[in-house]
Amino acid sequence: MMKVRVDPAKCQGHGRCFALAPEIFQGDDRSHCLIPNENVPRHLEAKARLGKVNCPEGAIRVEVT
């Protein structure tokens, strides 16, 4: 099971995550990262990782349990 989380203290609103993987990430009214559902369905795991590795602030974490 994959979970994806954002550290709001690190996020600076670059918006790379929701541009690349809108199925998982959204932008709030300041373009900071929102994750409506932290449980990632299997078919979107690659998308979650894509968002993580493109965050310039290293604000996104992906955990597999």
Added chain:
Amino acid sequence: MAADNINPENGEINLLDAKFAACPQPVYAELLEHYRIATTAVLGAPILSRYEDVIWALRHPEIFSSAMDVHLALGSERPMIPLQVDPPTQTRYRKILDQRFSHKRSLELEPAVRRHANQLIDAIIDRGECEFGAAFAIPLPCLTFLSLMGLPHADLDLFTELKDGIIRPPVPGSDLVGAFEHRAATGKRIHAYFETVIDERLAAPQDDIISYLTTAVIDGDQLTRNEVLDICFLFLLAGLDTVTATLGCIVAYLATNPPQRRRFGQEPELVPQAIEELLRWETPVTTVTRVVKQDVMIGSVEIKAGTMVNLLLGAADVDKAEFPDADRVDFERQQNRHVAFGGGPHRCLGSHLARMELRAALEEWHRRIPEYTLKPGETPRFSPSIREVRYLPLVW
């Protein structure tokens, strides 16, 4: 190629050299390989080039401060907001400004950008040639800015003159006093212009940024008139040249790389990612400066408090330690954490607006003029610091 820009004895480099601006990537590669800390030839200021060093500095404003006395040299009587202000004050400004420059708000301007782009293309398409800057890259961001600010498009020439009056004063390069005086005089004109607009918006609010700023409330406080002015001043300086420079750098690259250019026209779904890769490769804003607030170690070298430091964003963006195959332009790059828009709390406020403008403008251009090249026998000319292509003759 790189060696003649870098003094091998002491790692000094002239960042204001036009040759460097035209083709900086080999210089970056040499800096990254040999000089963790280089220095500028003119002031001897340290230069950080590695991705890890640059992003670390960007994320630590308590050490690498943006509060510098450089606003005077740029014709502004007070620091520009929020660029030259540190957190936590800067954070308060960003709370209200980020909302107005969000991804979603930026998309609202997209139809206007496409309309402006098409009007500019209409004027040149039958001619079969143009100087890209004058015909497209300079007026388009200016028109977008006027739309955003709710200002009349008839002021296009005035705005171009005002921002050029600050960024490149019309005096010889050696006339530093003349440049300073021209900037100060232009700064006064910019203030006077916005003073009038602020009065008009206070009397009759509209749905534009200036009305928003005159009524915005941060933690219970309204912005003062000077704060609104200092924000407008920055918008004028930061919002026009940067997009002009980026459009020029990207189109200059595509004009000389036909296979990549064709992909722009033929694979529209690839355009956003291709723009990110060209932002990385070109990094038009090559450098940002910070002043060190406390002694800090970079590797084995100590930088003393009070030192002005250059963060070479362009070099960080071609660092092999962060980007595999860093010297290859790869539109399919899967991991691209470039710092062309900076990073940390000062991440470019206009980055979402800029990305929309670049995408809309480049899509319209390549839809209507997919086949173009550099005019035979001509060479593009670049200006340093912000790598604006001052001369880019195209034919189609």
